[in-house]
Amino acid sequence: xxxxxxxxxxxxxxxxxxxxxxxxxxxxxxxxxxxxxxxxxxxxxxxxxxxxxxxxxxxxxxxxxxxxxxxxxxxxxxxxxxxxxxxxxxxxxxxxxxxxxxxxxxxxxxxxxxxxxxxxxxxxxxxxxxxxxxxxxxxxxxxxxxxxxxxxxxxxxxxxxxxxxxxxxxxxxxxxxxxxxxxxxxxxxxxxxxxxxxxxxxxxxxxxxxxxxxxxxxxxxxxxxxxxxxxxxxxxxxxxxxxxxxxxxxxxxxxxxxxxxxxxxxxxxxxxxxxxxxxxxxxxxxxxxxxxxxxxxxxxxxxxxxxxxxxxxxxxxxxxxxxxxxxxxxxxxxxxxxxxxxxxxxxxxxxxxxxxxxxxxxxxxxxxxxxxxxxxxxxxxxxxxxxxxxxxx
Amino acid sequence: xxxxxxxxxxxxxxxxxxxxxxxxxxxxxxxxxxxxxxxxxxxxxxxxxxxxxxxxxxxxxxxxxxxxxxxxxxxxxxxxxxxxxxxxxxxxxxxxxxxxxxxxxxxxxxxxxxxxxxxxxxxxxxxxxxxxxxxxxxxxxxxxxxxxxxxxxxxxxxxxxxxxxxxxxxxxxxxxxxxxxxxxxxxxxxxxxxxxxxxxxxxxxxxxxxxxxxxxxxxxxxxxxxxxxxxxxxxxxxxxxxxxxxxxxxxxxxxxxxxxxxxxxxxxxxxxxxxxxxxxxxxxxxxxxxxxxxxxxxxxxxxxxxxxxxxxxxxxxxxxxxxxxxxxxxxxxxxxxxxxxxxxxxxxxxxxxxxxxxxxxxxxxxxxxxxxxxxxxxxxxxxxxxxxxxxxx
Numbered sequence: 001x002x003x004x005x006x007x008x009x010x011x012x013x014x015x016x017x018x019x020x021x022x023x024x025x026x027x028x029x030x031x032x033x034x035x036x037x038x039x040x041x042x043x044x045x046x047x048x049x050x051x052x053x054x055x056x057x058x059x060x061x062x063x064x065x066x067x068x069x070x071x072x073x074x075x076x077x078x079x080x081x082x083x084x085x086x087x088x089x090x091x092x093x094x095x096x097x098x099x100x101x102x103x104x105x106x107x108x109x110x111x112x113x114x115x116x117x118x119x120x121x122x123x124x125x126x127x128x129x130x131x132x133x134x135x136x137x138x139x140x141x142x143x144x145x146x147x148x149x150x151x152x153x154x155x156x157x158x159x160x161x162x163x164x165x166x167x168x169x170x171x172x173x174x175x176x177x178x179x180x181x182x183x184x185x186x187x188x189x190x191x192x193x194x195x196x197x198x199x200x201x202x203x204x205x206x207x208x209x210x211x212x213x214x215x216x217x218x219x220x221x222x223x224x225x226x227x228x229x230x231x232x233x234x235x236x237x238x239x240x241x242x243x244x245x246x247x248x249x250x251x252x253x254x255x256x257x258x259x260x261x262x263x264x265x266x267x268x269x270x271x272x273x274x275x276x277x278x279x280x281x282x283x284x285x286x287x288x289x290x291x292x293x294x295x296x297x298x299x300x301x302x303x304x305x306x307x308x309x310x311x312x313x314x315x316x317x318x319x320x321x322x323x324x325x326x327x328x329x330x331x332x333x334x335x336x337x338x339x340x341x342x343x344x345x346x347x348x349x350x351x352x353x354x355x356x357x358x359x360x361x362x363x364x365x366x367x368x369x370x371x372x373x374x375x376x377x378x379x380x381x382x383x384x385x386x387x388x389x390x391x392x393x
Numbered sequence: 394x395x396x397x398x399x400x401x402x403x404x405x406x407x408x409x410x411x412x413x414x415x416x417x418x419x420x421x422x423x424x425x426x427x428x429x430x431x432x433x434x435x436x437x438x439x440x441x442x443x444x445x446x447x448x449x450x451x452x453x454x455x456x457x458x459x460x461x462x463x464x465x466x467x468x469x470x471x472x473x474x475x476x477x478x479x480x481x482x483x484x485x486x487x488x489x490x491x492x493x494x495x496x497x498x499x500x501x502x503x504x505x506x507x508x509x510x511x512x513x514x515x516x517x518x519x520x521x522x523x524x525x526x527x528x529x530x531x532x533x534x535x536x537x538x539x540x541x542x543x544x545x546x547x548x549x550x551x552x553x554x555x556x557x558x559x560x561x562x563x564x565x566x567x568x569x570x571x572x573x574x575x576x577x578x579x580x581x582x583x584x585x586x587x588x589x590x591x592x593x594x595x596x597x598x599x600x601x602x603x604x605x606x607x608x609x610x611x612x613x614x615x616x617x618x619x620x621x622x623x624x625x626x627x628x629x630x631x632x633x634x635x636x637x638x639x640x641x642x643x644x645x646x647x648x649x650x651x652x653x654x655x656x657x658x659x660x661x662x663x664x665x666x667x668x669x670x671x672x673x674x675x676x677x678x679x680x681x682x683x684x685x686x687x688x689x690x691x692x693x694x695x696x697x698x699x700x701x702x703x704x705x706x707x708x709x710x711x712x713x714x715x716x717x718x719x720x721x722x723x724x725x726x727x728x729x730x731x732x733x734x735x736x737x738x739x740x741x742x743x744x745x746x747x748x749x750x751x752x753x754x755x756x757x758x759x760x761x762x763x764x765x766x767x768x769x770x771x772x773x774x775x776x777x778x779x780x781x782x783x784x785x786x
Contacts, residue, residue, distance in 0.1 A: 201612075216542075
C-alpha cells in the first residue's frame, strides 16, 4: 500500500453526505480540506477532520498546497468550472455524476485535465458497484460468450426526495435522465462494452408540480449488435427493490411494508429547499462514526444480461450465472467501506497510474447517452451517438 | 345462460392438448367433432367425447352439419387455409396464435369471415388472462389516468421444448417472435390501447442448432405517446417465473430448484420430431379428468404499467395497484376452467353477438407487430405500423 491521497472536497451538500463514510474511512484517502459557502458546514468539517483546512470557495481550495486532488460534489451546473479550475491548479478531479450537462462542458473538462496532466474521474456511479464490475469481468473474460441482450429496470422515489428548484428543471440538469440515467446508462454501457450506436427513448413526467423527466423508456443499440432496454421511474409508487429481495440502493435492508414514505414525508414539507438543505452536511448531520461493514452491495434495480453462453442476473451479493445445466452465484467481494470502489479506482489512477474506467472520455460518452434519451423523446426519432468510447477494463 | 356452442377441432396436436381441459369442461361449449390425419388421435377423441364425429381432414369437418364453429389448432402455416375453409362452410373460427405468418393471409382470413358473416377470433392469447383483462379495465376506466410507460420481460425455456423443424424456421413461422411475441406484444397492445405507431427491435439466437429467433428486445411507441420496452428469451437459462413467485405460465406452482429441466430432457431425445409428436393428443395422453379449479391465473412474466396516477403490476392473482399513498391487490376472478376466458370471449361473440376484443383485425395488428420486430432486427431501423386497430373493450 502506497501513501494516502490528500483529498479536498468542493461542495458539502447531499452528495458529500452520501460519500462521507467512504471518504472518511477509505484506507487510501486523507480528507485534508473543504470548500463550501456555508460557514456551519465548514465548521462541522473541521470538527470531523481535525487539522483540515476550510475554504469559502473553490479558489481557496485550488490554492491550498496540501490538496492534491479534489472531489467535486457541487450541483451539476458547476461541475465544468470546478474541474477546469482544479485542473489548472494542477489537482486531480473526482467529479460526481453527471459529469456535466453539455458535451461542450465535458470536452472542456477533458481538455483542461489533459493539458494539466492530471486525472479526471467520474463517480460515484453505480457502474462501480461490485456486482456490476464482476459482471463486466465475467463478460470481458469471454467465459460465457459475448453480451447480447440486456434489460435494466429501476423504480424508485427519486422525484419525491426534497429537491432544489434546479433539480426539477431539465435545462439546469434536473430530472431522472441526468441524475439516474447517469447510473443506469453507465451500467449498461459498461456491460455492453461502451460503444452505443444509437438510442431510441421516451421520457415521461406526470406530476405538473415536478416539471422534469420523472421516468423514461429506452432502447440502446450497440456497435456490435447487442441491444438493451431500460426502464426507469422515480415517481415513488412501484418500488423495484421488491425484485432485489428488499435490499435498497445503498445495500441496506428495506422494510417492504414502508410504502410511500418519500411522498408522505414530502407532503409535510412547506419549504422544500430548506428541507433539502437540512440533508446537506452541517450541524444536524449525525456524528461521524465508522460505518458497519456492508452486508450487501449497492444495487440499481433489475439488471439482466443475456450472453451467448449464459444469462447473468446482478444481485446485491454478486452475479447469478444461469448456464445451460446449472446456476450459481459468483459472489462479488464486498468493499471495506461502502462505495469504496470509487476511491479504489481514483487512488489507483492518481497514485498507481492505472488507467481509470470512469475517465473523462467515458463520462462524456455516458452524458451523450443521457442527452440522446432526452433528444429522442423530444423528436420521436432514433439518435445516433458520436462520442462513445470502449471500456478500459 | 344460452345453449352450448357445438365446436369442432381441427388439429389434435400440442395446442389442442393445452386447451383440452378448457374445451372439455367449459360450460358453454360442446366438443362435437375433430379433424386430424392421425387415426390414433381420432380414436382417442371419440373415446373422450362419445358420440363425436372424427374426420381425417378439414374438408370433412367443414361438411359436418353438427359443427357450427371450428377451433383451428393446426401449425401456423395452415391457419389461413383452414379459417378460409371454415368460413366458406359458414362456420365460425377460433384460431390459435399467431393468426397467420403474413399480413396477406390475415387479410384473406378476415375477408372470408366477413363475407360469410361468421366470427373470427384469435386465441388462446395470454392477453386474455384475467389479470391482463383486469389491468385493461382499470386503464380503460380512467381511474388511474392514461397508461404511459410499460415494461414486459419473460425468460422461458420455449426454444428447448421438443419442436418440429418448421418451429425452428422463421420463414415457416418458427421462433419466439411468432409464437411468444404473439402473446407479449398482444398483452402490451391491449394495455396500451392497441395503436402502435412504430417498433424498434433486435432479435437474437445463440444456438446454431436451433436457427431461429430465440430472444428479442423491443421498443414500442404508441400513437398517443405511450411506450413499452419488451424483453423475451426462450433459451432455457434465466427463468422469469422467479419474478412471479414461482408461479408458472399455466398458473401452476413451479419448483425453484428444478433448474434446466427442458434442456436436460431435450438432451436425452434422439428423434425430436417424434418426441414432439408424443406430446400431441393420442393414446399416451393422460385420461381426461375434470381440471382442478385453478389457484392462480396464467401469467406471461413481468408486466408493469405506469399510468399517470398509479403503477400497475400484474401478478398471478390480479393487479397490484401502486398509488401515491398505498398499494393494494385488485384480485382478478379466476376462471371456472383454466383458460376459460378464450371460450368466454368466443361464445359471447358467436352466441351473444358481443364484439370480440381478439377479432381478426386485432390479430392481424398483433401479427404486424411481430413482423415489425423481425423487420427492425433485420434492417436496424424503426418500423412504422399501418394496420393497427384500437381495443374493443
